[in-house]
Amino acid sequence: MTDIAHPLAAPNPHLETSTGLDSRKLAIWTFLGSECMFFASLISTYVVFRGRSLVGPFPHTPWTDPATGRVYEPIIEIPLVTVGTALLLFSSLFIVLALYGAQKGNRKMLLGWLAATIMCGMFFVGMQVYEFTHFVHKGLTLQRNMFGASFFTLTGFHGTHVTIGVIWLLTMFVLALRKQLPAENAVNLEMAALYWHFVDVVWIIIFPVVYLMQ
């Protein structure tokens, strides 16, 4: 009898692990630990160049270009990014509820809250895209000054991580629709959820450091 394991089942259902913990969950946590250093390096770069732009526009203060006379308003707009921050925070709540549903075998709960999470994620990415284009209109580009370079790089990589998360969650959603996410396979959603929370937690740091601190 061939015994082909379901793709989403534990790697080797016949193998106990030394810690009793699922290796895939341990792998995701390990990866997230590594990602802490990735974002720490990007955040450091932002912090190091704060106040070091040779020309404007600047995050919180207006600036007049002495060469052209053009007035650049402050770039940061608190209301927009606060909405995005709230969205991301709520998406963490929603996904943990979705996971609860998955673990209890409650497919409706899983699907509903997962859809809500994905919506929030997509809105956050949408907000970022809008914000980026808006900032470019206001005169801030990657090449313009150190603020532009470090801002777009840091938030851009974060946004890329969110986008990958959205794609991952969409995949989970399709699996759940096809009834391929029963309670025994919930750890797959837990892995995606941990990644999603991490992306949220990085934003919890980026939001004050980039948008609020002067």
Next chain:
Amino acid sequence: MATTAVGHEALAAAPGEKTGLWSWITTVDHKRVAILYLIGATVFFFLGGIEALLIRIQLAKPDNNLVSPEFYNQLFTMHGTTMIFLAVMPMSQIFFNYIIPLMIGARDVAFPRLNAFGVWVFLLGGLFLNASFLFGAAPDAGWFGYANLTSKQFSPGMHVDFWMLGLQILGVSSLAAAVNFFVTIINLRAPGMRLMRMPMFVWMSFITMILLLLAFPVITVALILLMFDRFFGTHFFVPTGGGDPILWQHLFWIFGHPEVYILILPAFGIISEVLPVFSRKPLFGYAAMVFSGVFIAFLGFGVWSHHMFSTGMGPIADTFFSLATMLIAIPTGVKIFNWIGTIWGGSLQLKTPMLFALGFIAMFIMGGLSGVMHASPPADLQQTDTYFVVAHFHYVLFGGSIFGLVAGAYYWWPKMFGKVLDERLGKIHFWLQLIGFNLTFFPMHFVGLHGMPRRVYTYPKGLGFDSMNQWETVGAFILAAGFAVMLYNIWKTWRTAPPAPADPWNGATLEWSIPSPPQEWNFPEIPTVTGRDPLWEAKRQRGGTLPEPQRVSGQGIHMPAPSYWPLVTAFSLPLLFTGLMLASKIGPWGIFIGVATLFFGIYNWVFEPSYTSIPGVKGKGHH
């Protein structure tokens, strides 16, 4: 699980012992992945060695013009980059892959396909990096790529792009392996193998994985910032735009210093396995060895700016990093004393692995001493950027890492290939390597302190460098001869040596309890462990020896199925990065193809079943 012993002939074509190119392309077996690393590492080590010999020929006499200054820059850049990323690290991977699962009593690593992915990315990354030679654009800004020499302004060609993107590809391989082995060591140990009962090689490898996980993301970011500067016009490292080249140095060395511990810790682990076996004594001070390793790793994140003493960081930073660097000599010293304590009073078997292990201790001590000399900023201001530093790091990286890895090669060769390498040829190799190595690098201490700078393609005569450089070149060729002897040894024993027993050295650890080479599933039954040195304990309980283990049929043992998706996914990385490099000429199409391949590979990989009941049996969804 059935474990009936079967005649050897009946198993020659048993399922699971697959042959042929396709079986290698789709392999997820950690032992085969190890051999793929071996092939890659050997080819790249020899490439790096040729680069070194060309350097040495160029420097053999003053005012030489064998190579142009531009090509010389490419030679030393590629020599360093190749030896670090394409030789020493993959050589460590050979033993991580082959030996760790065997030592912990596992059938494979935690994520076999991720393992295969890692080796393919390494091979493709190495090819990407070396393809630069075909375009006359080999990296030429040093293996550490200091800004702003690496800016578009001062390095307009593709040299730095190849370096930058090639390292990014290789970083993916290292991170994948690090996650895999971190989880494997924590989660796949045999029953009874508590952390403080693991072989020391497993411990040192475990610490290496942690360093990889924490250090590589930092160079990933540094390379991203450099890429943005070069491709997208940012000014992270460009002073005229508000940036600062010193940031590069910090980011690079925050990675770079843990990297050197990544390079040496596996060798430490190997030595800690070889010395006890060939002294017939357990490792002295096991706990101290573990904790000193942990301490070195932790402290290794606090010393990076000792590479920057000449950048004017100020007295407080200088003092801090100087003290931290001196401090790190202490746990290193603890290890050396424990190795000596292991040998002391032992019954020394001076076989080839042991000779290289003893050579390691002596050479590494010398490298460590010059390292401590660098730890003092005022002294370092004299030494930095001279051949004194070249001497130091070759003593620790060659005298340390390479001697250790070669010891491991001779030690574990019988297990991996079923042949014991010839002892006489091994000794010849050892003496050629020891003499050649010291002749090449010892004079560099003097020539450096006399003022010969690093990275110069020639030097004028009459400065006192001439004769020492000549000797160094002679030494380099003696060194090369040593490796030629090793190659001959491998070829000769492959053809004529008798099959090796499971346990040719009277080993202490689990890998010696199974046939040489092991069957696909490693252990017929997962062993239970009750202490350190489990095999010595088992032999003690049975009056000194164990019977030769039999090959079995493997019925009912669950093994991971082969797959080509790791290779497909691996391909997406050079595609993506080549697309990035050519984007200014071909637009975003290369990037799109790379990303599409990446998603295609990952989705197929994730949704493919990973297990079957009998090794190698084809079933639904397998390839």
Next chain:
Amino acid sequence: MTSHVTTADEHERAHPTPGTYTKVGLVLFILTALEVALYEITFGEHAGALGDLTHVFVPMLLTLSAAKFALVAMFYMHLKQDSRLFTGVFVFPLIIAAVVILALAALMAYHMAFAKSGG
């Protein structure tokens, strides 16, 4: 030996309820509102409403953020209920990350105070 698939359930003794999760969510929202409010009364439209807060702004802000971080990690990422191994695997890199950010900021600030910009 029977198969033993570890599920998330087996390792969470006191699995939080949806009610707990929602309460944590509300606290997170309030903390975020406090962050924005702190910004507004220090630098924004209502600057000076509670006096000059510029010197305590950063510590207070970072405390609020740290609290949010801890809540998400402990409750949503289940670190509070799960094996302590996961906490260690996450917290150790966090510490190294924090040290690196602080060290880089300090070293580069000193360096930039002496370096001339613009070549």
